[in-house]
Amino acid sequence: MTVEVSVLATSSLGDRSYLASDGRVGIVVDPQRDIDRVLYLAGERGVRITHVVETHLHNDYVSGGLELARLTGARHLVAAADDVRFDRTPVADGDEVAVSGALRLRVVATPGHTFHHLSYVLDEAAGGDWRPVGVFTGGSLLFGTTGRTDLLGQRHAHELAHRQHASARRLADLLPDGAQVWPTHGFGSFCSASQADAPESTIGRERTANPVLRLAADDFVTETLAGLDAYPAYYAHMGVTNAAGPAPVDLTPVARADAAGLRDRIAAGEWVVDLRHRRAYAASHLAGTVGLGLDGPMSTWLGWLIDWGVPITLLAETPEQVADAQRELVRIGIDRPAAQATGQPEQWAAGPGQLRELRTADFPALAAARAGRTPAGLPDPDVVLDVRMTNEWRAGHVDGAVHVPLPELPGRLADVPGGAVWVHCGSGYRATVAASLLANAGREVVVVDDRFDRAEAAGVVLAPAD
Incomplete structure (x- = not known):
């Protein structure tokens, strides 16, 4: 039997989720909020999702784990020490979770990114024994780096950096060199201390490439904390939402705004966001709008720049582009844009002099x-x-x-x-x-x-x- 681990990349946020299966049942790790992607992949593989696993309460996106568990009847594994307001299967260091006769998970406490962070070793049955295939590391051991340690406040950053060092060492001691490493962060997410240095990795590679496994604890802490930059302001809302239990998403089209309505929204100080490529925006756009193209990390920068809760209207060339933006925004807890308009800038202007260019x-x-x-x-x-x-x-x-x-x-x-x-x-x-x-x-x-x-x-x- 060969375990199949499929990656669901969310490049706009720099994260990965995973579907691991034995061909019959599957485990989903750290799902994003738009769970239709996971359900489609599981259906395509002919796999029944039996376990949904959270490595930690996420700070950079709203989790889809609760809703995915509700829809599939899967067990929802969340750290027992995390204070959450929904039913879940609490797990802690040393727990073993039987997934099937061929797969199991071993829970390993790896504090550092958060105090209650967990990693999950995936074992497969082999000749009457168990063989570790790899480990889902969330925001602990990443590719050539680790998860940042200051998201719970600067007062905890130093202590958590020391714990991050110990946690990475523990994983390296626990697993063979050939074990795969499957992190959630590191691919552009501000949750990582620095960005991944490879598209995939193993414990053996990390022993030689990752500073956390090469440096003494004090040196690692000093280097890590010195390299941390600011992180998005909207992170302040993600942990709270994830602990409370996120609501299901609504990706149906939002109300349309005509030219007069757009003018009124801009005059009222609302954010009207032009999703077209920056060069199209520069050539011609509606005055008072903000250019945040879908070709870049739109949701990260929008969520960082706005006053939380301000109404947002989306402008794009096609309804499909608006739908893509809605999907990105629900991942960071912006559930329903106030309005939308599609077409070209000439259709969005209510009168002469309302179009502008950027040199x-x-x-x-x-x-x-x-x-x-x-x-x-x-x-x-x-x-x-x-x-x-x-x-x-x-x-x-x-x-x-x-x-x-x-x-x-x-x-x-x-x-x-x-x-x-x-x-x-x-x-x-x-x-x-x-x-x-x-x-x-x-x-x-x-x-x-x-x-x-x-x-x-x-x-x-x-x-x-x-």
Whole structure:
């Protein structure tokens, strides 16, 4: 018998969920809230879901575990020490859970990412004995890194980092080199201390590649805590929602807004979000909107930037794109957008003068402009604004630039010096978001739609790394 472990990637949030099965019954690990994906995969495999497993109470997304267990009748395994307000199967360190005659789970306490974090060793029957196939590590041992330890507050970060080190060592001591490692975080999620360094891994590889298994405890703690940057503000709502028991999702279409309705929503200070690609947004968009393209981590940045609970209206070219955005938003607890509109900007404008464009440039143009040769049609760069995160800034930045991380920009627009602003990030995605916020505040702005790693070669002078 061969165990099959299928990955359900949620690239927009940088996470993975899993379906493990013996061909008849299946285990689902850390499911996202839109559980139809899991149900479809299980049906395609001809597998009956008997166990839904949570490694921890998640901070970066709303879990689908409770609803999946309700719909399938599966046992819902949650740490006994977690204070939750719904019925579940409480599990703790040392428990063994029989899944079938061919599969079992062993529960291993791996505190660090949270105090009550669990990992689950997956064993398969082999010649009358059990053989470990791999381990579902959630936010504990990741690919080349670990889960961050400050999500429960800075006062706990140091202690949890020490526990994270001990937990990773425990898994490495418990399992053979060939055992697979199946983490939930590390693929773009802000729940990881740094990003994964490989698409897959084993315990043996982690012994040589992962700092947590190479460094002494104090060195690991110091290095890990020094490398942590800010994490999304909406995380404050996820743990509370997951402990209370998330409600089922509603992905049916929301009400449509006409041009007059869009104008009224913008005037009322609501968020009207344009989901088109940033270059389409730059070419023409409805004034007062924010450009957050579906081609990037839209839900992460939207959830981080808004005041929680503010009404959100979605603009897109097609209904399918709105549906995709709704799916992304329910994963972080934004259940029902206020309205939607589809088509092109001309259809969203209630009158003349309501469409706007954003001027764009690249790093060669910025270098030329700073040398006194500003390309035609663009204003001189009075301010170069860097909206990347603090760790990115410290690794190197444009000499003389002003730094305001994108999550801080809505509350710090007044901190941006006067004059024409040329704004950049690492690729152009965040810069477009920032430019739309600046333009909505009446600023003259140019988007540097280019990769930062091309800046120096383009002639832009960089300050030394901190």
